[in-house]
Amino acid sequence: MPGRAAIVGVGQTYHTSKRDDVNLPEMVGEAVRAALADAQLSIKDIEAFIFSNMEAFEGILLPEHGMIAEVGATGKPGLKVTGGGTTGSEAVGEGCHMISAGLYDITMVISWQKHDCGDATAGISAAAVPTFAKGMVTGAVSEFAKQALSYMKESGAREEHAAMVRLKADRGACRNPYSHLKLGLKSVDEVLQSPYLVWPIRLYDFCPQSCGACVLVLASEKRAKKIHKKPVWVADFEVVHQEPFRAGSFGDPTGTETYSQHVAIERLYKRNGITNVRKQVDLAEIYEPSSWEEISLYEHFHFCEKNEGWKLIEKGVTEIEGEFPVNPSGGVLATNPIGATPVIRIAEAALQIRGDASEHQATRDIKTAIATALGGPNWTAMFLLKRS
Amino acid sequence: MAEGSPTKKPEQPEYIRIKFDLPRPYHWSTGRYLGKLYAEAKENKRLMANRCPKCKEIRVHAPTPVCPKCKVDMGWDWVELPQTGTVFQYTYQVYPLWDPHEGRRCSNPHPPAIILLDNGVYLRHLLEETDTKKLKEGMRVQAVWEEDYDKRGQGFQDILYFRTIEE
Numbered sequence A: 001m002p003g004r005a006a007i008v009g010v011g012q013t014y015h016t017s018k019r020d021d022v023n024l025p026e027m028v029g030e031a032v033r034a035a036l037a038d039a040q041l042s043i044k045d046i047e048a049f050i051f052s053n054m055e056a057f058e059g060i061l062l063p064e065h066g067m068i069a070e071v072g073a074t075g076k077p078g079l080k081v082t083g084g085g086t087t088g089s090e091a092v093g094e095g096c097h098m099i100s101a102g103l104y105d106i107t108m109v110i111s112w113q114k115h116d117c118g119d120a121t122a123g124i125s126a127a128a129v130p131t132f133a134k135g136m137v138t139g140a141v142s143e144f145a146k147q148a149l150s151y152m153k154e155s156g157a158r159e160e161h162a163a164m165v166r167l168k169a170d171r172g173a174c175r176n177p178y179s180h181l182k183l184g185l186k187s188v189d190e191v192l193q194s195p196y197l198v199w200p201i202r203l204y205d206f207c208p209q210s211c212g213a214c215v216l217v218l219a220s221e222k223r224a225k226k227i228h229k230k231p232v233w234v235a236d237f238e239v240v241h242q243e244p245f246r247a248g249s250f251g252d253p254t255g256t257e258t259y260s261q262h263v264a265i266e267r268l269y270k271r272n273g274i275t276n277v278r279k280q281v282d283l284a285e286i287y288e289p290s291s292w293e294e295i296s297l298y299e300h301f302h303f304c305e306k307n308e309g310w311k312l313i314e315k316g317v318t319e320i321e322g323e324f325p326v327n328p329s330g331g332v333l334a335t336n337p338i339g340a341t342p343v344i345r346i347a348e349a350a351l352q353i354r355g356d357a358s359e360h361q362a363t364r365d366i367k368t369a370i371a372t373a374l375g376g377p378n379w380t381a382m383f384l385l386k387r388s
Numbered sequence B: 001m002a003e004g005s006p007t008k009k010p011e012q013p014e015y016i017r018i019k020f021d022l023p024r025p026y027h028w029s030t031g032r033y034l035g036k037l038y039a040e041a042k043e044n045k046r047l048m049a050n051r052c053p054k055c056k057e058i059r060v061h062a063p064t065p066v067c068p069k070c071k072v073d074m075g076w077d078w079v080e081l082p083q084t085g086t087v088f089q090y091t092y093q094v095y096p097l098w099d100p101h102e103g104r105r106c107s108n109p110h111p112p113a114i115i116l117l118d119n120g121v122y123l124r125h126l127l128e129e130t131d132t133k134k135l136k137e138g139m140r141v142q143a144v145w146e147e148d149y150d151k152r153g154q155g156f157q158d159i160l161y162f163r164t165i166e167e
Helices: A024-039 A067-071 A087-100 A120-127 A139-155 A159-175 A188-192 A221-227 A259-271 A291-300 A309-315 A341-354 B031-044
Strands: A005-012 A048-052 A078-081 A106-114 A196-198 A211-220 A232-240 A283-285 A368-375 A379-386 B048-051 B078-080 B084-090 B097-099 B104-106 B112-117 B122-126 B140-145 B159-164
Touching (some): A005 A087, A005 A106, A087 A341, A087 A368, A139 A196, A139 A291, A159 A188, B031 B048, B122 B159
Antiparallel strands (some): B084 B140, B140 B159
């Protein structure tokens, strides 16, 4: 990639269901200050800003109102990116594009969701175009339920395997100071006692709605090493579109396969000579809205053969101490401020490469990581991060 | 904190509750292709889909002017979808989520399903049968339409659900 960009500053808020103590700009301001402190820069050093969230999920028009002043972006060049679940990755992509194009040396990506102002399912079912999910009061949950049913049928996985994914996520979340749900779960049985939302998706099989923000400072090759002693390089990325409805198109009735994931993976791996992911990449932070989706993504991202994803979780391969850690942060199952969720994946992967993930730092040395995102209308985003 | 008493719990913040119970109609342009789907459903209780001239795939959710796979102009090749099919997969809601149209917790008793229509096309819709013990894959079902003409005009939702049929 011409003119690579590096991550030189990472900032997050803590995540929770309600932030009555701050308004939207104030909450975002916390993450901006944290990122600037990490990069040891002043807001005056930032040359351009990219703002990113999903407006319908908060139900607030122009949420950046008041935020521009709060974060110190007044009069600076910028963009606002609003997509589906991949919103945050698209914003990071834009920040990298600006740097690669030589327009700026330092950009800041600001992503957030303040879910105590609104409701994601309400946004999906009420505000989407009438042919997309209107009247479906189950929102995204029933889509993942259908996908889970198909996966169980095809692969022989059982509900216990989804429970193991939540246990792994919870162990990570309890060690991550920024994560939202810290359930302290002890056993598979405990997870299997949680009630069904939409059969066979249990309450503990699904992600929460969180309030929180995540901010990245990106810098050019020229500046990165001078700013941070451990810059993390965005070696490559790929963002691919598809279209509404995971299922019913491209011969895939239930959405166990997603066209955009296959395309994104093929391109990213081919360009970077990746033929054996688990050997050539050290860690993954993936976007798993449900525990079943995590198992499914292991296969889509070629961490294992088809229908063998559940064996990875059974053998503990993807645990923090494992051979190929996946989501040591606790992932989306624990923390989900939707607009910021993909940016947290990238931020957490970067912290792992730096060795700065504190309590939830993976046991093995992480030099290379992938961070992914997915979202309606079936976009897939994939980032490849490297230490050098 | 409450005055003078360090042991007293802090006061809970006061939430403003607004109840929405007025209809909120809105204007939405279907365009030429979707318009065909909406008009055929409202006027003739027919479910239409268009077909790509190149790959011959039938676009169900929803008709589009361009084939996403071949990236060619779809032309004007329409297929009437059969109104009977087989339940390929179903799920059902256990815990009520938000009903955004009412602004309150609401449960939809009708199980969402993927129905394999008799021409081999998959349609996502609801089932009439709410007793989960009676649901099974492979069940034969038929579309039940909204009979009130004035209430139709909702595209796919002009079909209320699919009813179990004996054959």
